Amino acid sequence: MLSRAATAIPDPATHGSDQIHAVATLTAAAHTAGQVATVLLIVTIAVGFYLLTCLVWPFGKCRRCKGVGKFKSPFGNAFRHCGKCDGSGLRVRLGRHLINHMRAVRGAGQNSTSKGGK
Numbered sequence: 001m002l003s004r005a006a007t008a009i010p011d012p013a014t015h016g017s018d019q020i021h022a023v024a025t026l027t028a029a030a031h032t033a034g035q036v037a038t039v040l041l042i043v044t045i046a047v048g049f050y051l052l053t054c055l056v057w058p059f060g061k062c063r064r065c066k067g068v069g070k071f072k073s074p075f076g077n078a079f080r081h082c083g084k085c086d087g088s089g090l091r092v093r094l095g096r097h098l099i100n101h102m103r104a105v106r107g108a109g110q111n112s113t114s115k116g117g118k
């Protein structure tokens with residue numbers, strides 16, 4: 001093999017001026033603003049999709065009893081209902097809570113203005 005070729009490549013990006021640097025930061029800022037907008041768009045779509053799934057599937061498994069709804073006694077066939085979900089084993093998902101809240105607020109407004117609609 002050849003010995004190490006000492007090819008000293010001259011670095012062209014060593015003489016940078018402040019002006020170029022400022023422009024670079026400006027374009028970088030614009031770039032990040034675009035990225036933020038993209039991320040926001042993705043987050044909005046994700047949240048919208050999540051709310052849609054909460055509309056169709058409002059329940060999840062209760063986290064304390066893992067959807068069983070009851071706790072078995074270590075001996076015999078005795079059991080007690082889960083206190084968190086009242087034995088249903090269901091948990092209302094966070095998105096559904098949000099939807100319910102929004103509906104309640106909107107419904108309250110509608111009820112106060114137009115009594116006995118439908």
Ligand SMILES: [Zn+2]
Nearest residue numbers: 062065082085
């Ligand atoms: Zn439970």
